[in-house]
Amino acid sequence: MDTTEAGARELDLGDPGYRDRFAVPPAEGGGYPETAYFAGNSLGLQPRAVRAELLEDLDDWARLGVEGHLEARRPWLPYHSLLTETAARLVGALPSETVIMNSLTVNLHLLMVSFYRPRGRRTKILIEDSAFPSDSYAVRSQARFHGLDPDTTVVRLDGGEVLDFLAREGDTVALVLLGGVNYLTGELLDIPAITAAGHAAGAVVGWDLAHAAGNVPLRLHDWGPDFAAWCSYKYLNSGPGAVAGAFVHERHHDNPELPRFEGWWSTEEATRFEMAPVSRPPSTVEAWQISNPPILAMSPVRTSLRIFDEIGMDTLRARSLRLTGYLEMLLEETLATRPVTLLTPREAERRGCQLSLRVDDAATIARRLRTEHGVCADVRNPDVVRIAPVPLYSTYHDCWRAATALAAVIGGRP
Known part of the structure; x- marks a missing residue:
């Protein structure tokens, strides 16, 4: 499989996911407009439809008061x-x-x-x-x-x-x-x-x-x-x-x-x-x-x-297996010579969409991923970085960015 940035973008064209339905935070660093967000196992991204639909419920409260229990567009009772x-x-x-x-x-x-x-x-x-x-x-x-x-x-x-x-x-x-x-x-x-x-x-x-x-x-x-x-x-x-x-x-x-x-x-x-x-x-x-x-x-x-x-969970699970497998392959290539241990089972059927890496000074690594490369991962002190390619909004290019950033921060193989 092509593991270049161009290869990742090509995969996204054939397997685009549902990223446009979510509000993706802007990146702090790395030169990309949006964060490569891998912390959905801690807090998922906001669906874009939430704002308008929540405002409808708020408007019903303002318009109806207590009568909203029975007369709101979506009655509260x-x-x-x-x-x-x-x-x-x-x-x-x-x-x-x-x-x-x-x-x-x-x-x-x-x-x-x-x-x-x-x-x-x-x-x-x-x-x-x-x-x-x-x-x-x-x-x-x-x-x-x-x-x-x-x-x-x-x-x-x-x-x-x-x-x-x-x-x-x-x-x-x-x-x-x-x-x-x-x-x-x-x-x-x-x-x-x-x-x-x-x-x-x-x-x-x-x-x-x-x-x-x-x-x-x-x-x-x-x-x-x-x-x-x-x-x-x-x-x-x-x-x-x-x-x-x-x-x-x-x-x-x-x-x-x-x-x-x-x-x-x-x-x-x-x-x-x-x-x-x-x-x-x-x-x-x-x-x-x-x-x-x-x-x-x-x-x-x-x-x-x-x-x-x-969308359906079976569809999302199938995309999750593709994304997580792709990220695992990239990490194996870029971090092969470094002291990083994959804690997550390698068998696809024995894991969700999260890959957990054991590495020294996980908090510093996660901070540098975010501030220098615009990659948001989750850390569990003292030595675990959790990376979750969520099939709803993560992309193959996000995975490529994460692997490349980890190689730069940890000093993996060029």
């Missing part, structure tokens, strides 16, 4: 339901299993209230050794909430060790809670196999899909985990701190034994304004809702989900 079907298709779930609400860790806690039920010998929680810190904090606090010692209750494993541990000591495991795509390495875990093994061992299985939703195709209903949660500000491009999503498999919807926190939005919509003192939760995941939805925060999520629904 059922607004969250405008996101349900597109979100369900994105994660491969039924609409009754899918809801957009809260933030990721709040959703994980609400779901663990129901699904982490330690009893007798079965108390342990399995997470990845390199889990995102928020997940570590969440499961440790859940262990303490149940009067357990988090140091012995929470078991940290490499992704490849999970199946063996479940086979050996599955009768001690109450909950398996893993990241579908590991935030640090970009490894895609075998969600259906681990889910099946967890259930065979008698454990509940949940997934943090923060780095999987919008990155890889998901089939949650068919794979059968008990619950899952994801954020919307990374690959889903819905803005900083965007409203998150949650999934509860339909087999649990009518289980009266599951404890659950309730609030204003946990009761069925048809009788909500009877103002009764006792909740009547619906037989859907919406029974796990608590508060009324933040309309202005949901507006960008709705806009972004429509983009994914129009």
Whole structure:
């Protein structure tokens, strides 16, 4: 394959992606007008359609006041339901299993209230050794909430060790809670196999899909985990701190034994304004809702989900494999003689669109990439640079710029 700049531009002509739908920040350096943006695994770019559609919701508030609950162009009372079907298709779930609400860790806690039920010998929680810190904090606090010692209750494993541990000591495991795509390495875990093994061992299985939703195709209903949660500000491009999503498999919807926190939005919509003192939760995941939805925060999520629904995750995954494979090839060529280690699995089916590089002084390298070359990558101190060629808006020329810039900054082979 032609690895020159001209070759990259030629590839973009044949496989152009969807960059024109997004606002790309201007470059700080490098002589190019736009940033080569590889930090969508931390914060996705803004869809251009967001501004006008968010202003429509703001205008309805100004024009209608409280009447907007029923009379807005997109009435606020059922607004969250405008996101349900597109979100369900994105994660491969039924609409009754899918809801957009809260933030990721709040959703994980609400779901663990129901699904982490330690009893007798079965108390342990399995997470990845390199889990995102928020997940570590969440499961440790859940262990303490149940009067357990988090140091012995929470078991940290490499992704490849999970199946063996479940086979050996599955009768001690109450909950398996893993990241579908590991935030640090970009490894895609075998969600259906681990889910099946967890259930065979008698454990509940949940997934943090923060780095999987919008990155890889998901089939949650068919794979059968008990619950899952994801954020919307990374690959889903819905803005900083965007409203998150949650999934509860339909087999649990009518289980009266599951404890659950309730609030204003946990009761069925048809009788909500009877103002009764006792909740009547619906037989859907919406029974796990608590508060009324933040309309202005949901507006960008709705806009972004429509983009994914129009293009389709299978199409995006295919382009992701092409882009990530191309970037990997360039990095192998330009950095072959330097002390750089690729942490991400080389097998395409075992990763999302992120390549993680272990290199000394990662923060300085990331800063120089941005200020000297106009390449925005993400850093995880002390020694990991994460580069995510997002198939919606990254280009082959972006990948060429990243590889060339890394060679210049690290001193790779000319």
